[in-house]
Amino acid sequence: MTTQVPGDALVSLKAVNKHYGQLHVLKDINLTVRKGEVVVVIGPSGSGKSTLCRAINRLETIDDGDIKIDGKELPEEGKELAKLRADVGMVFQSFNLFAHKTILENVTLGPIKVKGVAKGEADKDAMALLERVGVGHQAPKLPAQLSGGQQQRVAIARALAMKPKVMLFDEPTSALDPEMINEVLDVMVQLAKEGMTMIVVTHEMGFARKAADRVVFMADGQIVEDATPEEFFTNPKSSRAKDFLSKLLTH
Amino acid sequence: MDVIIENLPQYWDGFLRTLFLSVISGIIALIVGTVLAAARVSPVAALRGFSMAYVEIVRNTPLTIAFFFAAVVLPRLGITFQQFEVAAIIALSAYTSAFIAEAVRSGVNSVPVGQAEAARSIGMKFSQVLSLIILPQALRTVIPPLINILIALVKNSSVAGAFYVLELFGQGKQLANANGDAVVWVLVGVAFFYLLITIPLGYLASVVERKVAIAR
Numbered sequence: 440m441t442t443q444v445p446g447d448a449l450v451s452l453k454a455v456n457k458h459y460g461q462l463h464v465l466k467d468i469n470l471t472v473r474k475g476e477v478v479v480v481i482g483p484s485g486s487g488k489s490t491l492c493r494a495i496n497r498l499e500t501i502d503d504g505d506i507k508i509d510g511k512e513l514p515e516e517g518k519e520l521a522k523l524r525a526d527v528g529m530v531f532q533s534f535n536l537f538a539h540k541t542i543l544e545n546v547t548l549g550p551i552k553v554k555g556v557a558k559g560e561a562d563k564d565a566m567a568l569l570e571r572v573g574v575g576h577q578a579p580k581l582p583a584q585l586s587g588g589q590q591q592r593v594a595i596a597r598a599l600a601m602k603p604k605v606m607l608f609d610e611p612t613s614a615l616d617p618e619m620i621n622e623v624l625d626v627m628v629q630l631a632k633e634g635m636t637m638i639v640v641t642h643e644m645g646f647a648r649k650a651a652d653r654v655v656f657m658a659d660g661q662i663v664e665d666a667t668p669e670e671f672f673t674n675p676k677s678s679r680a681k682d683f684l685s686k687l688l689t690h
Numbered sequence: 691m692d693v694i695i696e697n698l699p700q701y702w703d704g705f706l707r708t709l710f711l712s713v714i715s716g717i718i719a720l721i722v723g724t725v726l727a728a729a730r731v732s733p734v735a736a737l738r739g740f741s742m743a744y745v746e747i748v749r750n751t752p753l754t755i756a757f758f759f760a761a762v763v764l765p766r767l768g769i770t771f772q773q774f775e776v777a778a779i780i781a782l783s784a785y786t787s788a789f790i791a792e793a794v795r796s797g798v799n800s801v802p803v804g805q806a807e808a809a810r811s812i813g814m815k816f817s818q819v820l821s822l823i824i825l826p827q828a829l830r831t832v833i834p835p836l837i838n839i840l841i842a843l844v845k846n847s848s849v850a851g852a853f854y855v856l857e858l859f860g861q862g863k864q865l866a867n868a869n870g871d872a873v874v875w876v877l878v879g880v881a882f883f884y885l886l887i888t889i890p891l892g893y894l895a896s897v898v899e900r901k902v903a904i905a906r
Binding site for chain 1: 733802804805807808809810811812813814815818822823826827
């Protein structure tokens with residue numbers, strides 16, 4: 440649990456709807472995430488949680504409703520959107536490190552090309568970040584030479600290098616071998632402790648218990664429950680959440 | 691055989707002109723083709739539409755028509771040239787750029803979409819995503835088809851011979867007329883000089899391909 444008091448609304452979604460053809464993937468979503476808050480989004484696959492996460496930095500467009508980041512409406516595609524995305528860090532399920540760039544370049548590219556930071560300074564900051572996530576010695580290698588867990592930690596460092604206001608995690612451990620999940624979760628728990636605002640889509644209930652301020656449970660494109668971790672895990676209100684949790688516990 | 695050796699200066703002259711047409715048209719087509727491919731994947735619908743229409747029309751009509759346009763229609767519209775070479779370069783680069791656009795586009799599509807998403811998520815603009823992340827990675831898959839297109843361009847430049855440009859094929863035609871008893875050897879000579887350009891291009895392709903290989 441974070442000790443700091445959550446501040447102003449940093450991310451807010453109001454009456455957001457999205458369809459994929461006939462499929463209504465996001466149904467009237469309302470969600471507010473305050474500064475410093477860690478919100479974990481869980482739910483069965485196909486419930487729309489990844490779509491929700493991707494909609495927040497407009498990797499997915501929405502049909503109606505509005506999404507605000509730090510009080511500003513998400514702009515249309517273009518320069519303004521690019522600027523806003525620089526403030527929203529994103530970590531993907533499949534890491535998506537730039538395959539033709541070294542680990543160090545992966546982290547420095549954003550600061551240098553987007554923010555105009557001098558190379559020397561960007562290198563220094565990037566090395567500090569890579570050390571922080573425990574892969575400093577891998578800096579000159581290419582992504583394909585690293586394990587999945589290491590790649591994902593680099594991806595977190597790459598997002599942090601932009602000094603984002605909020606970090607989005609889209610199932611960051613789902614593509615990892617079991618023994619590598621913890622090294623990534625440890626970095627995320629540390630980040631949460633330091634007061635980063637985070638929205639985490641995950642199946643890792645341990646992380647939700649340990650680091651989340653709120654758990655948002657989604658099913659069939661709707662937010663079914665929005666509660667503290669204790670409340671949600673010990674006393675879920677909806678039958679949908681009870682059903683979901685009982686399936687997890689039987690394994 | 692003798693006819694080739696006796697006429698080496700003409701061959702050499704034609705060879706240089708073919709090389710000149712191919713290199714200039716190739717460079718222009720690479721630039722225009724890449725821009726067309728970028729337009730094709732851009733977020734602006736009008737650019738996508740223009741690029742698609744251009745590629746479909748040019749790619750699906752004969753090169754001779756492109757030459758007629760450049761050599762006959764353009765001058766009637768008031769765009770005149772001192773030399774027919776200019777018309778030939780316009781026709782060849784306009785024609786070849788459509789094929790290059792398609793090759794580059796398929797290369798762009800071969801790069802996993804997550805690469806572009808990651809680049810966008812750290813705040814890169816479309817032009818940066820394309821030039822820093824996508825195109826460098828597309829290069830590897832694009833090199834082989836690109837070299838094929840450039841080889842075709844070298845051979846296609848022979849059409850210029852029919853439009854008063856004395857490149858390799860044009861010279862060959864004149865030599866064949868002057869040496870009616872040795873037409874076969876004249877043409878063997880012409881073929882040899884084409885191979886002098888196209889075979890090294892194929893070799894270059896395999897060298898570059900190995901150099902730009904990216905581990906995934």
